[in-house]
Amino acid sequence: MTGPLEGIRVLDVSTILAGPLVAQILGDFGADVVKIEHPTKPDGMRGHGLDKDGHPLWWTMVSRNKRGLTLNLGNPDGAEVFKRLVADVDVVVENFRPGTFERWGLGYDVLSAINPGLILLRVTGFGQTGPYSTRPAFGTLVESMSGFAHLTGEADGPPTLPAFGLADSLAGIAGSSAV
Template identity: 45%
Template sequence: MQGPLASLKVLDFSTLLPGPFASLLLADMGAEVLRIESPTRQDLLRVLPPHDQGISASHAYLNRNKRSLALDLKQPEALEVVTQLLGDYDILLEQFRPGVMERLGLGYEALKVINPRLIYVSITGYGQTGPYKDRAGHDINYLALAGLASHTGRADSGPVPLGIQAADIAGGSLHGVIGLLAAVIARQQSGQGQHLDVSMTDCVFSLNAMAGAGYLACGVEPGWENQMLNGGSFYDYYRTCDGRWMSVGSLEPAFMRALCEALGRPELAAQGLSPKPEQQHALKQALQAEFEKHDFAELCRLFAGIDACVEPVLSLEEAVRHPQSQARERVTQVPRGDGSTQTQMACPLKFSEGLPEPRHMGARLGAHTDQVLGALGFSDERIAQLRSAKVVL
């Protein structure tokens, strides 16, 4: 089984999280992904803990199914290698700051002359233009500047650091893949490639889907705990008597009635329909008092058979063991290369024709250098010369 993207061949110059998560999705769906890695400047993801048998678990996951070519892009001979690769690989993914690839002789304008069908995807924090284009940043900064942190948090304590990298993944990775595949479809019609400029801040700004629409059209500025879905209503998390948490999303009247009846307080259901902040505040207090009368296990049993949009807040261990997770096969076994496997998160996309089985974990640096160069027609002697000159590893 090859997968729906088996016809795509991608050169991946990215490191850390946004680009690698994007190319992981592509590789899982069958694309051939070749990582171009620096032999002198290590991808910090390779050393990020925790480690499994001396290998970063994050790197092993994010770079599975990809090959690795260790190539020093600062060496003039590196351009020769990339130029030859472009005859076969017609999609390029990079994550450097604007101007870096141009200085290396690998900018879009230079490379599209070699291959006019080239689709060139640049993922950066702030984009290729604007006063912040050269500014350093991380996920928390992109969320702050996109306005998202201003209404995600608690009124008495402010914004809350998320447990995931929303700007990196939802902003950079997912939008990057969407744009890349759109460019592939456009190329099928025109025969021409193009440059895709993905700003993680731009993309995460668009995730202000309802709050942003309300502000731009109506001037309603969202704040902490003053919107229906950010803690300003009963839609929230509730502590149990043993210090665990339950999520309540009983927005529709039928679900609210089911919630209140299960807790033995059917009279509270009418308050759930009120838009008045004071009514919502009183309802939240009443619901919290009821949840605190029960322990976590009791509440899980209580709501397991009730369709009320009430679910337990699970640890990762519990989430993996959950029957829905088991049924959906969210976890897979990935070959290490020594006959054993590592447990990893599976590709979440389900195709009726299926996907190829995972081929291998993230490869060691330069694991496929000889294989790739040999396929390009480089002789053993020439490969040895490049290695001696430290162009490749």
Template identity: 45%
Template sequence: MQETMNKLPQLQAGALAGVRVVEMGQLIAGPFAGKTLGEFGAEVIKIEAPGAGDPLRNWRMIKEGTSVWWQVQSRNKKSVALDLRQSQGQELARQLLKEADVLIENFRPGTLEGWGMSPEELHALNPGLVILRISGYGQTGPYRDLPGFGVVGEAMGGLRHLTGEPGRVPVRVGVSIGDTLAALHGTIGVLTALYHRKVNGGKGQVIDVALHEAVFNVMESLIPEYSAFGAVREAAGSALPGIAPSNAYPCADGWVLVAGNGDSIFKRLMQTIGRDDLGNAPDLANNAGRVARVQEIDAAVGAWTQPRSINDVLAQLGTARVPAGRVYTAKDICEDPHYRARDMILAQETRDGYSVEVPGIVPKLSATPGTIRSSAPRLGDDTDAVLADMGLSSAQIAQLRTQGVIQ
């Protein structure tokens, strides 16, 4: 096992081999969908504006002039630097889309239409094209034209109201979860539409994903509880409201998460911490009873964990078959043998000449696993090759470069 750690999976044809994706837009939501499709074999051609390209190239921590985030978000992609504000650039994009299977865009609604690339116009050109449109509020409705970022989608989707400690300011999850949820919903839509195209006469369709709706879709029982009981779920810190015990508990050297909310698990947990009086209490034999006494139970678990180290707590709870875990940092993840045994930390060579460790690929397919076939491109790395593949001559490409249409 040690010999295979940190190495890229063996390259092979992916499940989406032969699917051509044109990715427009920038930053997170659209490009994350493109990343996911690319990892499973799709050819992803990313169109970027000449000059600076996708702003993500310069977000957060920079190495050798490029964000290390970019190395993950744009692996398995080709970069074409094309000015879509110019009519010639728009015509080149239309030619590219004529032979594509999927278009991904996350512009404000109406942007494609302004470039003469509305879904109706594109489907007239390529009836089988699957068009994924990700935006703040969707392509319809009274808010469609408002600017929307993932953070706003998280708030409108109901998530921000539940994050943080009761009575305190709502906090970020810590990552751009709204954008990523929208991207994953968009990816599901693309795969569904490709299947529909295959079995229903080759017709493409439009997938309309709103950031706030993607967040809202994972909000569990939020709306049924309000509808049935008038209950407005509130922030609960690290606890899981209505499920007990499930919380973060203090240790001598940090925090540990314990999920003792199964009936038999609860009895084993109480036995481990020396509280058989709680474990054998008739009213605590089911979740409803435990929720009614959750503060007492949490206090008992916390009193047991507090003087102990995280490792000691995890060892004892592991022996008792009680689900528990430490709160991982990036350092913890990189040093964890389980992550490496499952190829979730991979060494990726960049085009700037250095190696960087990056997340592996999820989900894991047995016959056609995802792969990293190429590192993230520099701006315009593939412009000439893609245009030549479209039939343009070297002289035509040089003329377009002189006119500032491409880079």
């Protein structure tokens, strides 16, 4: 595929929607994207939502323009392989809870020492620092906490969530722009 990001190499180690959408958009613009999944715990999007002829539609969309690789980043051997891959890429997209990459010996300090020009995009619900940073977050939680769910739906009805991953999608679009 050609496009304005042709020649840019991306490692996508994120799951579900916001992070993988970042990498999918980068791939849509021509980046070479490798999706890395845990060997026994694949991305939850593989089984999310409707399917057609046995192919999950969300997974088909968010994994397009990507090549796949399995690697256990929490295992020291897997982390070493990852570090070798990082030496030859431009971008890493991850969305683990803050501190996870560091616990695995893959924090930005380590990765940028291997590849000084590396862009590490970290997609989290509450950022890497701050009072809520250790809390898990999903789009529905963000849509609720932001007041979006309260403002939608019927005036005399309960809060209503959007019919698709709105917060995750907005985070993915913003993240791809940030890269």
